[in-house]
Amino acid sequence: MKISVLAGGSKGNAVYLEAGKTRLVIDAGLSGAEIIKRLAAIGVESSSLHGILISHEHSDHTRGAGILSRKLKVPVIISTRTRKECESLLKKCEIIEFEAGNGFTFRDISIDPFQTTHDAVDPVGFTIEADDCRYGHATDFGIVTRLVTEKLKNCTALLLEANHDEEMLMNGPYPWHLKQRIKSKHGHISNNESISLLDDLLHEGLEAVFLAHLSETNNDPKLPKSAAESLLAKQNLCNPQLFIADQYIPSRLLAI
Numbered sequence: 001m002k003i004s005v006l007a008g009g010s011k012g013n014a015v016y017l018e019a020g021k022t023r024l025v026i027d028a029g030l031s032g033a034e035i036i037k038r039l040a041a042i043g044v045e046s047s048s049l050h051g052i053l054i055s056h057e058h059s060d061h062t063r064g065a066g067i068l069s070r071k072l073k074v075p076v077i078i079s080t081r082t083r084k085e086c087e088s089l090l091k092k093c094e095i096i097e098f099e100a101g102n103g104f105t106f107r108d109i110s111i112d113p114f115q116t117t118h119d120a121v122d123p124v125g126f127t128i129e130a131d132d133c134r135y136g137h138a139t140d141f142g143i144v145t146r147l148v149t150e151k152l153k154n155c156t157a158l159l160l161e162a163n164h165d166e167e168m169l170m171n172g173p174y175p176w177h178l179k180q181r182i183k184s185k186h187g188h189i190s191n192n193e194s195i196s197l198l199d200d201l202l203h204e205g206l207e208a209v210f211l212a213h214l215s216e217t218n219n220d221p222k223l224p225k226s227a228a229e230s231l232l233a234k235q236n237l238c239n240p241q242l243f244i245a246d247q248y249i250p251s252r253l254l255a256i
């Protein structure tokens with residue numbers, strides 16, 4: 001399995017995942033041209049992609065989905081309800097629909113979409129399995145439900161949201177209603193919540209951890225990084241590589 005976070009942050013999210021013989025972009029929150037550029041930067045030819053998997057309709061996850069799908073002639077893989085929200089964006093795109101809670105096969109990989117709590121019509125996280133590797137992907141959720149924790153267990157690689165530092169959010173410039181929305185169970189999880197989730201998910205097979213969807217305004221990459229480093233230093237179950245997603249620069253293509 002190979003993974004690169006092409007972009008991670010409130011201004012746009014996209015992940016490249018190569019699993020088995022399948023190449024996916026998970027979320028397409030940058031322009032189509034920018035995603036193609038970032039794929040090239042990690043040495044991936046965009047014409048080799050097989051599909052675009054979408055977690056929910058917010059524009060920081062869908063902005064480039066339609067154009068990329070039409071240009072590369074690959075399907076958008078999306079939940080039925082999310083698709084309805086994105087109708088205008090996905091005109092003339094090939095679509096593969098799924099339902100949260102129903103795992104399915106796409107080419108040679110298994111995809112299991114699971115429900116998250118977020119202010120979108122049908123938000124999901126994913127686990128994806130191929131080649132004896134299991135990738136867990138969860139961003140944009142306001143609380144860590146038991147379902148999320150259960151689904152993300154036993155992953156070889158994990159991508160978790162670490163959206164904000166609670167103090168920076170509360171003392172920051174956002175209007176009160178927006179602070180409330182972010183903190184609510186339909187918003188985003190904080191660094192502390194993310195690290196505590198990671199703590200629950202540590203096991204000997206974990207090889208890589210990506211912390212993603214950091215707020216530019218309400219977070220400082222040093223905070224989740226040092227919190228994750230100190231968590232990892234005080235356990236001896238595993239020794240995963242740690243990556244903090246960047247909004248502007250794709251992470252290197254990691255093979256696990």
Ligand SMILES: [Zn+2]
Pocket residue numbers: 010013058060061140213
């Ligand atoms: Zn988002």
Ligand SMILES: [Zn+2]
Pocket residue numbers: 056058118120140
């Ligand atoms: Zn969202």
